[in-house]
Amino acid sequence: MSHELLTSAEMGEADRLTIAAGPIDGIGLMRRAGQAVATEVLSRYPSAAHVHVLCGPGNNGGDGYVVARILAGSGVATTVWTSGPPRPDSDAALAAAECPIKPRPLSDFDAGPCSIVVDALYGAGLSKPLSGEAARAVDLAAKLHLPVVAVDLPSGISGDSGKVLGTSFSADLTVTFARKKPGHLLLPGRERCGEVVLAGIGIGDDVIARLQPQTFENGPALWSRGLPVPAVDAHKYKRGHVGVFSGGPSATGAARLSALAAARSGAGAVTVLSPGNAMQVNAAHLTSIMLRKADDAADIEAFVGERRLSAFVLGPGFGIGEKTRAFALVLLASGKPAAASTGIGGLVFDADAITSFREAPDILFEAARGPGAPALVMTPHEGEFARLFADIADDNVSSKLDKARAAAARANAVIVYKGADTVIAAPDGRAAINSNGAAWLATAGSGDVLSGITAGLLAQGMLAFEAACAAVWIHAEAGSRFGPGLIAEDLPLAIVPVLRDLVAAGGGR
Ligand SMILES: NC(=O)C1=CN([C@@H]2O[C@H](COP(=O)(O)OP(=O)(O)OC[C@H]3O[C@@H](n4cnc5c(N)ncnc54)[C@H](O)[C@@H]3O)[C@@H](O)[C@H]2O)[C@@H](O)CC1
Numbered sequence: 001m002s003h004e005l006l007t008s009a010e011m012g013e014a015d016r017l018t019i020a021a022g023p024i025d026g027i028g029l030m031r032r033a034g035q036a037v038a039t040e041v042l043s044r045y046p047s048a049a050h051v052h053v054l055c056g057p058g059n060n061g062g063d064g065y066v067v068a069r070i071l072a073g074s075g076v077a078t079t080v081w082t083s084g085p086p087r088p089d090s091d092a093a094l095a096a097a098e099c100p101i102k103p104r105p106l107s108d109f110d111a112g113p114c115s116i117v118v119d120a121l122y123g124a125g126l127s128k129p130l131s132g133e134a135a136r137a138v139d140l141a142a143k144l145h146l147p148v149v150a151v152d153l154p155s156g157i158s159g160d161s162g163k164v165l166g167t168s169f170s171a172d173l174t175v176t177f178a179r180k181k182p183g184h185l186l187l188p189g190r191e192r193c194g195e196v197v198l199a200g201i202g203i204g205d206d207v208i209a210r211l212q213p214q215t216f217e218n219g220p221a222l223w224s225r226g227l228p229v230p231a232v233d234a235h236k237y238k239r240g241h242v243g244v245f246s247g248g249p250s251a252t253g254a255a256r257l258s259a260l261a262a263a264r265s266g267a268g269a270v271t272v273l274s275p276g277n278a279m280q281v282n283a284a285h286l287t288s289i290m291l292r293k294a295d296d297a298a299d300i301e302a303f304v305g306e307r308r309l310s311a312f313v314l315g316p317g318f319g320i321g322e323k324t325r326a327f328a329l330v331l332l333a334s335g336k337p338a339a340a341s342t343g344i345g346g347l348v349f350d351a352d353a354i355t356s357f358r359e360a361p362d363i364l365f366e367a368a369r370g371p372g373a374p375a376l377v378m379t380p381h382e383g384e385f386a387r388l389f390a391d392i393a394d395d396n397v398s399s400k401l402d403k404a405r406a407a408a409a410r411a412n413a414v415i416v417y418k419g420a421d422t423v424i425a426a427p428d429g430r431a432a433i434n435s436n437g438a439a440w441l442a443t444a445g446s447g448d449v450l451s452g453i454t455a456g457l458l459a460q461g462m463l464a465f466e467a468a469c470a471a472v473w474i475h476a477e478a479g480s481r482f483g484p485g486l487i488a489e490d491l492p493l494a495i496v497p498v499l500r501d502l503v504a505a506g507g508g509r
Pocket residue numbers: 012015026027029030031033056057058059060061062063091121122123124125126127128129130131134151152153177201
């Protein structure tokens with residue numbers, strides 16, 4: 001398992017526990033870290049004329065001295081530029097003492113053609129914006145188009161938030177240790193890291209497990225065991241039933257996209273719940289998807305009462321206002337405990353269902369905490385997120401990860417905070433960052449499909465956090481594989497090969 005992400009505090013603790021348990025000591029970890037970086041530099045840049053290793057005053061710089069020593073020992077022309085000597089008696093001071101190259105001041109840093117930079121200025125200990133000679137080095141490396149290999153993180157990127165503090169290197173390659181950090185996946189950090197290589201330095205899985213990390217890189221390792229695969233005795237209602245609410249006669253497409261996606265993701269039956277005046281429009285476009293009138297709360301209650309329903313999608317194309325709020329509250333009040341086989345396994349509120357509560361979000365949050373309320377997944381993009389969680393959105397210090405977590409706790413819902421670095425957060429504190437998306441997914445109706453996949457998985461009994469994570473990854477994977485020309489209509493079918501591969505790889509067992 002290496003899908004956990006570690007904060008800088010957790011990484012420091014992992015180092016500490018490893019050193020305390022022995023036999024590896026601090027300089028031992030540092031030598032392994034530096035060796036891993038040097039190996040990447042040698043194999044990827046065999047014809048570099050000169051390697052410039054920039055070393056900061058902390059342990060990140062210590063890794064740099066190890067890199068410089070190994071490169072010089074391999075016959076590579078190497079210069080060390082330092083922003084200040086390591087603290088006496090530190091591991092970095094030991095590494096510097098082992099390095100045969102006399103460091104030059106970073107303020108004099110310059111480089112000729114065919115050079116590369118190893119950035120070992122600051123890593124997990126970055127505590128303030130880059131300035132002065134470090135900022136000048138960043139500018140010069142960019143101006144000279146020098147390839148940059150970052151040690152742990154590009155200097156200037158916060159490992160916890162992915163934010164740029166002042167300025168930062170834009171690396172071609174980042175070599176990090178033991179586990180990735182949130183800043184490798186959150187934007188803009190992800191873009192500045194280039195390719196991220198994870199190197200083992202002797203920190204055991206048992207040490208990581210003791211830390212009980214709550215943040216993960218989203219991927220099949222996180223949820224594939226819960227992926228629904230039909231049992232031998234499956235019939236359509238055992239495979240879950242999804243109800244998708246349609247908008248009025250001129251806004252029905254979003255619900256149908258969601259419904260198709262729910263069906264493709266394996267729900268045994270899907271019903272579009274349509275206003276009476278949009279029945280004809282919907283009927284003209286549906287085949288395997290069923291259709292039923294739902295004009296008011298009584299219609300919903302009747303439907304819930306007579307069907308083995310499992311999940312609902314409310315929001316796409318539905319319209320903003322009182323009716324939306326009423327439907328949302330009826331759904332939240334009508335659930336039985338998620339574990340009951342005839343109850344509602346989960347609700348997905350997107351788009352207009354989110355925006356409808358902008359004036360009174362607490363009513364929604366309270367309902368989501370009601371006894372027996374079904375599990376709720378909400379899928380806001382940035383604008384919708386700010387409507388429901390204005391104060392959280394306005395906080396300029398918190399990361400997207402912090403914000404999604406805070407919102408999930410407040411709303412008692414799984415929050416899928418969408419974007420190029422979608423964060424999925426659960427009320428219990430778990431969170432995952434998604435990174436397999438592609439810009440092709442930024443197309444009208446794409447979010448409706450995501451809601452449908454999520455509901456399809458919920459209806460088949462997947463737990464809310466896992467279902468949301470799986471839906472986000474499957475949706476992104478389908479879009480990335482499809483590539484140019486993608487429109488939302490393509491997505492429900494495009495998830496099929498992704499699901500096939502997941503099942504073939506043993507998902508669901
Ligand atoms: N034993 C360990 O703890 C290991 C640590 N490792 C390396 O150690 C790094 C973390 O080391 P540290 O905690 O020493 O932190 P860093 O080396 O990232 O930086 C800490 C030092 O830089 C100063 N500083 C931070 N931001 C600055 C800025 N913008 N301008 C000027 N000075 C600034 C701090 O005051 C402090 O002196 C990791 O990123 C990793 O590369 C690896 O060697 C593996 C083992």
